[in-house]
Amino acid sequence: MKLDGIASFVAVAEEGSISEAARRLSLSKSVISERLAELERGLGATLLHRTTRRMSVTEDGLAFLERARRILREVSDATTDLAERRGALSGPMRIAAPVTFGRMHLGPALYPFLAANPGIELTLDLDDRRVDIASGVYDGVVRHGAIADSRLMIWRLAPSRRMLVASAAYLARCGVPATTAELHAHKGIFYTNRGASDWRFATPQGLEIVRAAFGLRVNNGDMMRDAALAGLGIALLPLFIAGPDIRQGRLQIIDVGVLPVSEFIYLAHPEGRRPSAKLRAVAAHLHATFGEPPYWEDGVP
Missing domain, CATH: 1.10.10.10 (Winged helix-like DNA-binding domain superfamily/Winged helix DNA-binding domain)
Structure with a gap:
C-alpha cells in the first residue's frame, strides 16, 4: 500500500x-x-x-x-x-476562507508570510459557503461571525465592526431611519449564507431582530456592497468591505441608536487535534498584521 x-x-x-x-x-x-x-x-x-x-x-x-x-x-x-x-516551517497546509475577505485582506496578509516561509505548501480555498472544519479536510478555517461553535478551537484574529449603510441616492428617496422600528419600512440587502434574512442588534433589553423587506438576497459580500452602491436598499456590512466606500462618501452610515451583535474574524481548527507550528505561526502573523482595532477601520467613526 x-x-x-x-x-x-x-x-x-x-x-x-x-x-x-x-x-x-x-x-x-x-x-x-x-x-x-x-x-x-x-x-x-x-x-x-x-x-x-x-x-x-x-x-x-x-x-x-x-x-x-x-x-x-x-x-x-x-x-x-x-x-x-x-x-x-514547512509542509502542506490547507485553509478555507470567505471569498471577499480572502481577496481583500487575507491574501495580501499571507503573501509576505509565505515569501518568508517558502517551505510551506499552502492551499487556500475561497468559498462563501460554510465548511465542516471537524471533517479533517482543512487544517484551519478563517471565518467572520459570532464565536459560538463549541466543537471548534478558536484563535481570534481581529474584531469586526459592522455598520448599516446605504447610498445617498437611496436615503434621499426613502428617508433616513433613526430607530430599529423605522428599519421595517425599508428594503434590506441580506447575506443568504447566514440563514435567516434579518439584522440583529444588541440592546439593553437583549437581542433585537429586525426583518426589513427584501431588496436583494445574495451570498457574496462584494455584491452586497455593489447593490447598496446601486441604491437597492440598506446593507449591514463589515468595515473590511464597506470601509473604503464610507471613507470616500459613496456609502453613508445609518445610526439607529443600537449596535449590531459583535462579530470577529477568527481562525478555527478541530478540537482534539494539535495545531501545527505553521498554523500557529499563521494565526500570530494574521493577528499582528490586522491589528486591534484592525487597519480597515481607520478613518471610520
Whole structure:
C-alpha cells in the first residue's frame, strides 16, 4: 500500500471526480486512475463507484476513508515535526476562507508570510459557503461571525465592526431611519449564507431582530456592497468591505441608536487535534498584521 495511492483516493473521495482530484494534486487523470486501481488491488476491495458523471464512495470506501485521512495527517504531522525541530516551517497546509475577505485582506496578509516561509505548501480555498472544519479536510478555517461553535478551537484574529449603510441616492428617496422600528419600512440587502434574512442588534433589553423587506438576497459580500452602491436598499456590512466606500462618501452610515451583535474574524481548527507550528505561526502573523482595532477601520467613526 503506497501513500500516493491513499492520497489519490482521499482526493477523489473529497472532490467527487478524478478530474478535480488531479487538479488538486497537480497530476494527470491517468496517474490518479492508475494509483486508485493499484490501491484497490492491494486492498482487495472496490473503494469507488465510477459513473460517467461522478465518483461515489462505496461502503468499503467509507470504512477506509477516515483511516486514510488519519494516515495522511500522521505522515504530514511527522514531517512537520521534524522540520520544526530544525527550526523551519514547512509542509502542506490547507485553509478555507470567505471569498471577499480572502481577496481583500487575507491574501495580501499571507503573501509576505509565505515569501518568508517558502517551505510551506499552502492551499487556500475561497468559498462563501460554510465548511465542516471537524471533517479533517482543512487544517484551519478563517471565518467572520459570532464565536459560538463549541466543537471548534478558536484563535481570534481581529474584531469586526459592522455598520448599516446605504447610498445617498437611496436615503434621499426613502428617508433616513433613526430607530430599529423605522428599519421595517425599508428594503434590506441580506447575506443568504447566514440563514435567516434579518439584522440583529444588541440592546439593553437583549437581542433585537429586525426583518426589513427584501431588496436583494445574495451570498457574496462584494455584491452586497455593489447593490447598496446601486441604491437597492440598506446593507449591514463589515468595515473590511464597506470601509473604503464610507471613507470616500459613496456609502453613508445609518445610526439607529443600537449596535449590531459583535462579530470577529477568527481562525478555527478541530478540537482534539494539535495545531501545527505553521498554523500557529499563521494565526500570530494574521493577528499582528490586522491589528486591534484592525487597519480597515481607520478613518471610520
